[in-house]
Amino acid sequence: MPDPVAPLALFAIVSTITPGGATTLATASGARFGFRRSVPLMAGIAVGLASLAAAAAIGLAGLLLAVPSLRTAMNLAGSAYLLWLAWRIARSGSPNLQAELAAPTRFWSGMCLLWLNPKGWAMALGAAASFAALASGPLQLAILLGSALGFAAAASMSLWCLAGLMLSRLLRTERQWRCLNALLGLLLAASIIPMWIT
Numbered sequence: 272m273p274d275p276v277a278p279l280a281l282f283a284i285v286s287t288i289t290p291g292g293a294t295t296l297a298t299a300s301g302a303r304f305g306f307r308r309s310v311p312l313m314a315g316i317a318v319g320l321a322s323l324a325a326a327a328a329i330g331l332a333g334l335l336l337a338v339p340s341l342r343t344a345m346n347l348a349g350s351a352y353l354l355w356l357a358w359r360i361a362r363s364g365s366p367n368l369q370a371e372l373a374a375p376t377r378f379w380s381g382m383c384l385l386w387l388n389p390k391g392w393a394m395a396l397g398a399a400a401s402f403a404a405l406a407s408g409p410l411q412l413a414i415l416l417g418s419a420l421g422f423a424a425a426a427s428m429s430l431w432c433l434a435g436l437m438l439s440r441l442l443r444t445e446r447q448w449r450c451l452n453a454l455l456g457l458l459l460a461a462s463i464i465p466m467w468i469t
Contacts, residue, residue, distance in 0.1 A: 279402050279415070283423035286394050287320070288430065292353055292462035293384055296376065297428040299360045299455040301435025302442075304375040309435075313428040315381025320395075321421025323385050325413035327395035328406075348387050350463045356384075361456025363448075390462075395420070 288294070293316045300309040356376070385391040398416050406412035442448050 276405065276415075276419075279398070279405060279419050280423075282398060282401070283419040284427070286398075287420065287423040288427040290458070290462075291390060292388060292459055293320075293381075293424070293428065294431045295455055295459045295462060296356060296360075296381075296384065297431040298435035298438070299452070299459070300375050301432035302439040302451065302455075303363065303435075305439075306429075306432055306436055308375045309432045311378040312376040312381040313425065313432060315376075315378035315383075316385060316428050317421045317425040318378075319382035319385030320391060320424040321417040322382075323391050324395040324398055324420040325417035327392070327399040328403075328413035328416050329409045342389065345387060345392075346389055352383065352387055353463050354460055356380075357456040357459040359456075360459060361453050363452050 297309065297313055297316065300312050395416070398420065399412065402416065403412055406415050438451065442451060
């Protein structure tokens with residue numbers, strides 16, 4: 272008999288490793304600041320997704336479905352935040368330049384990235400609906416989903432951050448850094464599009 276948690280594990284891995292705003296930010300942070308200095312951001316993303324999944328399992332997300340204006344406000348706030356991050360990334364040069372941009376994104380910013388992102392809510396709601404049968408109640412489902420998605424996010428953000436770190440070792444000129452940062456900024460800005468068309 273197959274393990275009933277295997278589909279949840281597969282869902283968690285696939286949904287967290289596919290490109291999006293969080294993965295782009297982890298890649299940019301790895302390229303600019305290295306792995307160690309990017310840990311707070313990655314931890315914030317993982318905790319943000321875990322807590323979001325737990326909230327969806329408990330039923331807090333029902334509020335978003337019941338109050339459409341709250342979802343619109345969340346879309347606006349999330350879009351503004353992601354555009355601000357994209358602008359910061361796109362404007363930055365090589366890691367040794369621009370002291371005002373020399374601080375990596377913090378834990379709370381990574382967490383907010385998930386809580387303000389309707390794509391994250393859609394993923395958490397989908398997981399809660401799809402895997403509700405794996406738990407005997409909302410609290411057990413919250414623990415199961417939070418753990419699965421949190422651990423998967425931590426692993427996938429680490430991989431994306433390491434990819435950024437490897438990219439940084441290939442870049443030698445200021446122009447190469449500007450091209451990479453512009454591309455990552457555009458990708459992060461483009462990650463907003465799905466939240467407005469779903």
